Amino acid sequence: PSRESTYFLLDEIHVMKEWQLQLKYYIDAHAKCRFIISGSSKTLLYLDASESLAGRIRFLDVFPLTFREFLEFNNIDLSGMLPQKPDLEGFEDIEKAYHSIIEHKQSILYFLSQYFDTGGYPEWFKIRDMEQWYRTIVEDYFALILFKDIVSVFKVKDPILLEKMVRDIAAVSTNRFTYKGLSERLDIDRETLKLYLYYLQSSMMVFVADVFAPSKKA
Template sequence: MIRPREIYEKIRPYFDSPEAIIVTGMRRTGKTTLLHLVFDQIKSKNKLFLDLENPLNRKYFEETNYDRIKVSLEFLGIDFTGRPFIFLDEIQMVKNLPSVLKYFIDHYHVKFFLTGSASFYLKNLFTESLAGRKYIFELFPLSFREFLLFKESALRIPETATDITRPIYEAIRPLYDEYILFGGFPGVVLKSSAEEKRKALEEIFSSFFQLEILQLGDFRRNDVIRDLMLLLIQRLGSRLDIQRISKELGISRPTLSEYISFLEGTYFIKRIRPFSSGKDTEIRKMPKVYVCDTGLANHLARLDPGSLFENSIFQNLGLKGELNYYQKKGGTEIDFIVDKSQAYEVKVSPQESDVKRLRSMAMDLKLEGFKVVSKNYSDLENVIYGFML
C-alpha cells in the first residue's frame, strides 16, 4: 500500500506542464515511492520508469550521441510521435544527464519526473542546463501529521491548543514520544518493534555513508567527515564555531566548510542563519545546526530529550517556510523565526516567564506573532504543542 505524502498535492498541478519535475531530499525519505505513485497516476501508456542506481540503466544515458539514446528509449517502448513521460530515479548517478534532459525536452517535448538525493549536485548542474525547464520539490522525513497517517491512527489533532484537554493530550503523547525518539523516516515508522526501528536507522546511516560520503563525496579523509557528523549531532541547536571545530578535528577551516556544505547539500544537516534586525546586539555570523531526523540523531548520539524535541520542532517548522534564529549577545534568544514574521520558542515545560519574554522580544523585533512550543501539557496562553505544527 502506497501512502501519499503531503508533497504529492503540491506536485500534482504540474503533471502536464512542460517543465521537468525534480524531487530531491535525504535518502530513504520516500522519493522512489512517491515517483512510483506519480507514475501510476499518469494515464498515458507512453511512459517509462528507470532506476539509475542500476548500472545497466545508466548506460542508456552515457552515450555522447543523443540519437543513440533516443534509439535506446524507443527500444524500451517510448514513442516519440506522442508525448513521452519518462521517470528517472537517483539521477545524481549520471553526471552528464542535465544536457541529455535538455535535449529531449527541447526536441521531443518529453515530460521528465526525476529524483535525486544530493541537492548540491542537482542545483549546481541543473541551474544552467535546465534554466526555466524544471521545478524542484524537496521531500523530508514525515511530519507528525503524516506520521499519524502512516501509523493508521484515527486521531485528529485539534486546530487550537485550548481544545486540547488533558485526556486528549495523554492520548496523543505516546505516539508523539515515538515520533520524537525514532523520527520520521517512512521505513522506520512502519517497523513494529523498537529493535526493528533501530536496525532500520542503522541501515539508513550505513547507506548514506556508503553512497553519499564514499561514492558521491570522494573525500580524502572519510574518517574526519564521519567524526564531523557525530560532532555536529552532539551539538545540534548550538551555534557553529568553525574555528573551534577545525581545531578539534585537525583540519583547515576551508576543508571543514567544504565538508559542512556537502553534509547540508545531501540533507544530513541544515544550517539556520541569524535573523537580521539591524540591531548591534544581534549575533550575526554563526549559524545554528540541526539534523535531518531526530531518530537518526538519537540513534547515533543518544541526545537529551530537550535537544531531540527542539530538533523535531525544527523539522516540522522547516516545512512551513524559511527559518532563522535570533540571539542577543547577552544570551536571550528566540529559537526559530519563520519567514521573518512568526517567532517560536521551544520549551519542554514552559513557564509564564517564557511567554512574557518571547512576547517582549517579538514586539521589539516587530514580528507578526509568537508562540511558545511545549512538549508537556500546559494551560498557559500563547502556548501550543509540538504535535500541532
C-alpha cells in the same frame, strides 16, 4: 493524434551517464513529453542539471513526514480534533481542541519520542524495529550521503576527517558551537571546516542556524 503530453517518471536518474543532455535534447525538440525525475543524490542532481537544464527544470525538495503526518500513519488524525477556524477571543474552540487531544496524550507523546528517534522517514513503517532502524540509518543513509554523494561530488580530499566532523556534530546536535571551538576540537583549520560544513549543508545532512548577537558597540 493526441496533443496531450506523455509523462515519464525516472527514478535514480543520476546513475545514467549524461542524463541531463538526453533530457535537454527532448525538451529543446519540443517533444510532447514531460519528465519527472528523482534521485537519492540531491547534490549530484543539482550539480548535473544546473547548467545544461537551466531554465528547463524546476526542483522540488521532498522532506520526511511532518509530526502530524507521522501521527496519521499511526492512525491518529488531528484534523477532526482541531477547529478549522478557531475563535481565539472566546477560547471555546481552544478548550474543545484541548479536551479532544488530551484523550490521546499518552499516544501522542509516545509517537513524538518515536518521531524524534526515526526522523520522520516513511521507511520506518516498513521496519518498525529500532535496532534494525539504527543500522539502516548508519549503514545506508549515512554512507550513501557522505561517501557516494558528498565525497564523490565535491572531490573531498580527506573523507576520514569529514566523517569525524559529521560524527562530532551529531554528538552535540542542537547545541551551540563556534568555528574556533570546533576547529580546535577537530584539529582542522577554519577554512577547511567552513568548506566541509558547506558540503554538509548542501546535501541537507546538517542544518546550521546562525545565532544573532547584537554588537556591543551599538
